[in-house]
Amino acid sequence: MTFITLDSIQKQFFDKNNQPHTVLDNINVSIEKGEFVSILGPSGCGKSTLLSMVAGLTQATDGEIVIDNDYIVNGPGKDRGMVFQQASLFPWLNVLENVKFPLKKEMSKQKASDQAKKYIQKVQLSSYLDHYTHELSGGMQQRVAIARALAMNPEILLMDEPFGALDEQTRTLLHDQLEQIWIDTKKTVLFVTHSINESIKLSDRILVMGTQPGRILTDIKVDLPRPRTNYKEQMLRIEDEIMQYLKSEIDKVVQEELNNESTH
Amino acid sequence: MNPLIKRIIFIVVVLGLWELGSQLQIWSELILPAPSSVGVALYEGFANMTLVYDFVASFRRLIIGLAIALFIGTSIGLLIAKSKTADDTIGSMLLAFQSVPSIVWLPLAMMWFGLNDKAVIFVVVLGGTFVMAMNVRSGIKNVSPDFIRAARTMGAKGFDLFIRVIFPASIPYFVTGSRLAWAFAWRALIAGELLSTGPGLGYTLSYASDFGEMELVIGVMIIIGVIGLIVDQVIFQRIEKSVAKRWGLEL
Secondary structure (H helix, E strand, O other), rough: OOOEEEEEEEEEOOOOOEEEEEEEEEEEHHHHHOEEEEEEEOOOOHHHHHHHHHHHOOOOOOOEEEEOOEEEOOOOOOOOOEOOOOOOOOOOOEEHHHHHHHHHOOOHHHHHHHHHHHHHHHOOOOOOOEHHHHHOHHHHHHHHHHHHHHHHOOOEEEEEOOOOOHHHHHHHHHHHHHHHHHHHOHHHOEEEEEHHHHHHOOEEEEEEEEEOOOOEEEEEEEOOOOHHHHOOOHHHHHHHHHHHHHOOOOOHHHHHHHHHHHHH | OOOOHHHHHHHHHHHHHHHHHHHHOOOOOOOOOOHHHHHHHHHHHHHHHHHHHHHHHHHHHHHHHHHHHHHHHHHHHHHHHHHHHHHHHHHHHHHHOOOHHHHHHHHHHHHOOOOOOOHHHHHHHHHHHHHHHHHHHHHHHHHOOOHHHHHHHOOOOOHHHHHHHHHOOOOOHHHHHHHHHHHHHHHHHHHHHHOHHHHHHHHHHHHHHHHHOOHHHHHHHHHHHHHHHHHHEEEEEEHHHHHHHHHOOOO
C-alpha cells in the first residue's frame, strides 16, 4: 500500500535577475510502507530539497506530498524524523538529553529517559549517556542523531546524506547498524545520497535523479537478499546500469562548471 | 625557563629599580613615591578599614549597575534581534551610543539624580548596556540554522523553540557580552567616582590626589588593576573558555 505519495512536485525559485529557475520538475513517486528508498543524484539535482519538502521544512511551488493517504504535508511533524549531514546535536545537552529532546513535552521524565536510552542502546552508545557533543567522534555524533530521530518513534525516517562527512570505515560500520535498525524497526526510510555504492547496499529501491531541472530519471528495484556483501557481482551490474543513466548528467554538471569558468 | 619565574623576576627588578631611584632621590617622593611608601599606605588603608569601605561601596554600585545593564541590555538585544523595525531604529542608535564613553553622561546624570550614588550607577548602567545589547543581538542572529531545522523536525516551534534552542545556542555571546559589559562598567564606575562623591575607590583616588598623597593614589590604582585582572582573567575568561569548548567554538 502506498504510504508516501509525491504528487507532481514542482520547485522554482527566482534569481537576482528575476529569472525563474526550475529546481525540481514534475516529481511523482509512491513509496510503500516499510520500504528503504534511496534518492541518488549528482550535486545540484535537488535531492536534498526534495527530502526537505517531505520533512516539511521547504515548501513546494506546486504539487503535494501525501502521507498514508491521509494528510498533506504542510510543516514538520513528529511522524517524520530527520537526520542531517551535519549531526546538528545540541552542544549544551549531553547524549541522553539530546535524544530526549523530542520527547520532553509528551511524556514523564522517567518515561522519556527510558525511551531515549532504548534508542541509544540501538546505536550502541549506552556508555556515553553523559558525554557532550565535543567529546564524540563524527560517527558517534551521527549515531546519536539517528537515535534522536528514532526516539520520537516516527513512521518515516528521512536521512540527508547522513554519512557523507564520515571516513570509509566508519561509514561501512554505520551502514550495517542502520540496516539492522531498519530491519528491527520497520521504518519507512528515505535516504538521500550521492554514493551509488551506498544506495545499492542499503535500499530496496533507488530513485536516480538527473539535474537541470531536477527530475527522476529512473526507478530501480534492488532485489537482493541482505546482507548484500555476498552479491558483489549483482551489485556491480546495478552500478553499471545506474552509471549509464548518470553519465550524461555528470557530463552536464562538468560542462556547466567549465562554462562558468570561462565566463568568469 | 618557566614563564611564571620570568614574570616574577621582571616585577622584582622593576620594583627594585623604582625603590632604588626613590631612595637615591633621583626623583622627589611627591612626584613618584617609593614602592615601600605605597605598601605602607596600602597597609594603613586596610588597617583602618577606609580602603575596605571604599571597596565595598564601589562594588555595591558596580553590582547594582551591572545587573541593571545586563537586564536592559538583554531586553534590548532580544528586541532588536527579533524585530526588523526595532533593529533599523534602536539598533542603529546603539552603535552611536556605544561609541560615546558613558562618563560624558555624568553632568546630565548629576542634574537628574543629584550628586550621589544614583548618578554614578546611571553611568555604570550606560557603560554596560549597549555592548550587552549588541552581543545578545549577534548571539540570537547567529544561531546555526541547522539547529533550528533539526529542532523543527522534532516538533519545536515558537516560544518553545526559542527557550530550548535559540537561547541556549547563543549563550557564548551572552557570556562575552557580560564580560565586555563588566569591563566597560568597571571603567565607567571609577571615572564616575573620581568626579562624584564617596565613599569609593575612585573618590579616594581623587581625594588623595587633592591632598598630595601620591602613595595612596598609586595604592588605589593597584587595587583597581588587581580587581580588574582577577574578575576578567579568573572569572570571565574561565567561563568563556569552558563555554566555547562545550559549544564547539574552539579549535
